[in-house]
Amino acid sequence: MxxxxxxRHQQGTAYGFLAYLLWGVFPLYFAILRPAGPWEIVAHRIVWTLLLCAIVLVVLRDVRWVxxxxxxxxRxxxxAGAGLLIATNWGIYTYAVLSGHVTEAALGYFLNPLVTVALGVLVLRERLxxxxxxxxxxxxxxxVYLTIDYGRPPWVSLALAFTFASYSLLKNRLGITLSALRSLAGESLAILPIAVVILVWLGSRGETTFLGEGTGHTLLMVSTGVATAVPLLLFAAAASRVPLSTVGLLQFLTPVLQLLIGVVVMGEHVPGSRWIGFALVWLALVILTVDMLGAAGRSRRDGRRAAAAAAAEEAAQAETAAQTPAEDAPRDPDELDESLGQQPRCP
Known part of the structure; x- marks a missing residue:
């Protein structure tokens, strides 16, 4: 290297680390947005994210794609479908944080890679x-174990895992290859009507907090646009600089931090029996990660072998060409005359 x-690799790793670090501390950020409810937060997140993206795109003169x-x-x-899925994911996550289910949300993001693989089999017919x-x-x-332990399915965890995995799957299936900034702007624009309806509905019921809890609260709500866009752009910068295997390892930083915040900072109680369910998920992730790293290593080795073989073949062809006289090379005039049965030319 x-x-x-x-x-470039070091920069990408740093960008990825910062992105997942910011996503990991989201529970602390959303907690200080109280007394706003989850859907008011999501609606403002959509509005201010779109406004921020629009300003950046106009400054960059990058609006033709719309x-x-x-x-x-x-497309x-x-x-629009991707926007609806990610907004639903945001709403469930915000609800989980504000209702004291941060550890269950963390479990959802631990489950996400496994659900993504499962959807690849069910929808894309991928072979595992x-x-x-x-x-x-x-x-x-x-x-199944956690369903028995909770006495109900871990709905928050499953909903978070399936909505985010479905979001990724939809973008992959439809070949949506917009840049991170364009994608975020397009998705926010598509679901802006939903955000407006939510805010109007909350306002009609007197349940909006945007202008009623002081300047600090208003500024915090406005900052949801920055909080949404910055980690995503950092992630995009990382993904273009480091291998997918590195990104795959960094992604576990987010649920680990969420779990620690839920247990240590927010004081959520996790019964001993529930840790068994977490342990099963972690074991599955270890197996998945080891397999992913092994597959990435094999792919790199195959690529190097193919490149070496191509270089050797090219060198052999060049050597053969150098040793073989050109068919159209000019011949000696005397030899040419003799071959035609004529007398040699006089010197």
């Missing part, structure tokens, strides 16, 4: 390697 590549997107209904509907089957099986066993 060259010095420039190493520096017209192009509107002219392709399939536009895909962006044996370790992946084992990991998915352990994840399913953990869900």
């Amino acid at each position: 060259s010095e420039a590549q190493q520096q 017209v192009d997107l509107a002219r392709t209904p399939r 536009a509907l895909g962006v 390697r044996r370790p992946q089957w084992v990991a998915v099986g352990l994840g399913a066993a953990a869900a």
Whole structure:
């Protein structure tokens, strides 16, 4: 790895670490947005995120893509569907934080990679390697165990895992390849009407807190746009600089921090029996991660072998070409005359 590549990799790792760190401390951020409820927070998050993205895009003079997107209904509907899924995910997560279910939310993000793999099989008909089957099986066993332990399915965990995995799947399936900034702007624009309806409805019931809890609270609500956009842009910068395997490892920082905040900072009680369910999920993730790293290593080795073989073949072809006289090379005039049965030319 060259010095420039190493520096790029280090930058990408730092960006990824910061992105997942910020996502990991979201429970602390959303907790200080009280007394706003989860849907008011989500609505403001949509509005201020869209406004921030719009300002940046206008400054960059990057707005033509909106017209192009509107002219392709399939992609536009895909962006709208993705926006609806991610907004639902935001709402469930905010509800979990404000209602004292941070540890259950953390479990959802631990489950997310396993649900993503499972949806790949069910929807995309992907073929799994044996370790992946084992990991998915352990994840399913953990869900069953926790259902028994809770006395109900862990709805918050499952809803978070499935909405985010479905969001990723939809974007992959429809080939939505917008940049992070464009994607966030497009999704926010698509679901803006929902945010407006929520705010109008809350206002009609006298339940909005935006202007009624002081300047500090108002500024905090406005800051939800920055809090949404910055980690996503950091993640996009990381994903373009480091291998997917590195991003896959960094992603576990978020639920680990959420779990620690839920237990240590917010004082949520986790019975001893429930840790067994967490342990099953962690074991599944270890298996999945080891398999992912092994597959990435094999892919890199195969790539190096293919590159080496191509280089060797190219060198052999060049050597052969150098040793073989060119067919159209000019011949000696005397030899040419003799070959035609003529007398040699006089010197």
